[in-house]
Amino acid sequence: MPHIDPDLLSLMALGEPVASEADNEHLRTCSACAAEHAALRRAVDAARSQPDPGTLTQPSAGVWTAIHRELALDESLAADPLEPERPREPAEQQEPKEAQEPTSLADRRSASRTRGTGTAPRRNTALWLIAAAAAVVIAAAGISWVVTQQSQTPPLAAARLEPLANFATTGTAEVVERGGERELTVELSDQEASGYQEVWLIKPDLSGLVSLGVMDSRSATFAIPPGLNLAEYPIVDVSDEPLDGNPAHSGVSIVRGSLSL
Amino acid sequence: MEATRYAAVWREQPLAPPAASAWTAELDAAFAGGDENALAEAYRQFAPLVHTLAARSLGNRAGADDVTQEVFIRAWRSRSTFDPSRARLPAWIVGITRNAIADARSSSIKDLRSVQAAQLAADPDGTVGGPDADLLADRLLLHDELERLGEPQGSIMRLAFFDDLTHDQISRRLELPLGTVKSHIRRSLQHLRRRLEVDSAAY
Incomplete structure (x- = not known):
């Protein structure tokens, strides 16, 4: 045969x-x-496949130190990049010490989450904000492509908001037109900010961020500036902002999603 | 627990279709350009996978730590040979990892008196890290490959992979002849399969 x-x-x-x-x-x-x-x-x-990264093993703490020394990297990078995902030292803990040392990566992550997010290092957040935004865009490209194939009339723009690392809040974002004006309504399952929540529309390549305002409850509606092209700013992001007077995005996002236009 | 688990994997698995990792072309360029922050970010994203692949192959943690250290030192020192247009950094790191593991195994075998050699038991059943480590490595090797297929191949494969459409459903959806869809599927799968098979030979 x-x-x-x-x-x-x-x-x-x-x-x-x-x-x-x-x-x-x-x-x-x-x-x-x-x-x-x-x-x-x-x-x-x-x-x-959607393999579970939680099953991976973690290098010992000394590995990064050795790399850092061997390559004579900048002093600002001395801390282990995996450190935010490791359990904190007991001295830093607010809560009583856990009975057992967390073993898996997922456990470690959930352990550090229960200890509060306010102390999470922000050093690398800008980098991974970029990375995460790009990941959303890849996904959004696929979704919007499917949507446009299914219907010629654009559906109501909406996004499912998913939690980022160290957060568990979920939510939705919806764009509606009311009296010729566009409004974005954001609803969240919880309020986890250690500072205050701020709502943003972001360009996929992070070359532009538009702040829509402060969100002081679990549900809020914001006017979208006239002329703003949502196709250019499809990412809805709710950040955790410290009261530091700095108007820029803190780099700490609670939830994020991409509008299907 | 379910919500926490989801939060932990979000960065790698945002929405359907799932992205292989949060590594971006900008980070590729930063790494190639000598930005040490990009090395730290690469370590943050990929060191656990490198470590798991090494631990499975060498059967001990100390050896896996050594390989992990070696991989990132090699990657940084040879960054001038890193060509993002040929392979993205995640795939490149998986390739270096496979080489470093092979080197570690052969040097341990030569040194039969070392304690580590006695422990040199591979882990074919995948009890360390489980089968997910191999899948994660494969996903990194295919990182962005769908985007690189061009159109309409990329759309065809996304519909086949993530929407589970059959080739005749894809043909109707994209208004492409059945034969065209079938041959795009065959060529695209062959391309992806070659990316998985050449990784250790290419570096």
Whole structure:
């Protein structure tokens, strides 16, 4: 019997029920086709999977110190970049010491969260704000693409707001038009800010941030400046701002989502 | 617990379709340009994965710590050979990790008297880190590859992977001939599969 047609084998690797009895029998007995199928399957699994980073092991605390010393990096980078995810020393804790040392990454993260977010280091937040925004954009591109394929009339712009690390709040954001003006309504499940909450619209590449205002409750509506193109500023972000008089984004975001336009 | 778990993975898995990691082209450029902050960010995002892959292969923590240290030192020192247009940094780091693990294994095998050699038991069952470590590594190797496929291949594969559409549904949705969709799927899958297979040879 000839080998399985390469187009067909690709569809089989994707899980489409396209194989005949004879194809399946061939796959069971032909090592060449089976190996090809397995290799394609690995690519499909990698693309589709959502592995849990919480199962990973953590390097010892001394590893970064050794790298830092060996490469003579700047003094400002002396702290272990993984440190915010490690449990804090008992002296820094507000709460009584936990009975057990957290073992998994997920445990460590939840442990540091219960100790409050106000002390979380902000050193690298700008970098990962950029990174997280870009990740949202990749996702948003996929979603808006699907939406435009499904309907020619744009649906009501809306976003699901998901918590960032160290937070558990979720929420929604919705754009409605009222009397010729656009309004953004944000609803949150909780208020976790250690300072105050501020609502932003952000460009995917972070080249622009528009502050819509302070949010002092779990639900608030903001006017969107006329002329502001939401397609250019699709990311809705609620930040935790310290009372420091600095008008810039603190780099600490509580929830974030991307408007489907 | 469920909410916390979700919060912990959000940065890597924002919304569907899931992004492989929060690493960006800007960070690629910063790393290549010698910005030490980008090295620290790379360590923050990828050191646990590097460590897990090493721990599974070497069977001990001390060896995994050594490999992790070695990988990031090598990555930084050889950053002039890092070419973001050829492979993104996450994939490059996975490649360096595989090489460093191979080096660590061969040097441990040579030194039979060392205590570590006695512990040199690979972990084929994946009890350290579980199968998720391999999947995470594969995802990093495919980082941004869908975006790089171009169109309509990228859209076709996103619909196939994340919306679970069949090839004839995709054909109708995109108004492309069935044969065209099928051959794009075959070529795109072959491309992704090659990215997974050449990683250790390419660095």
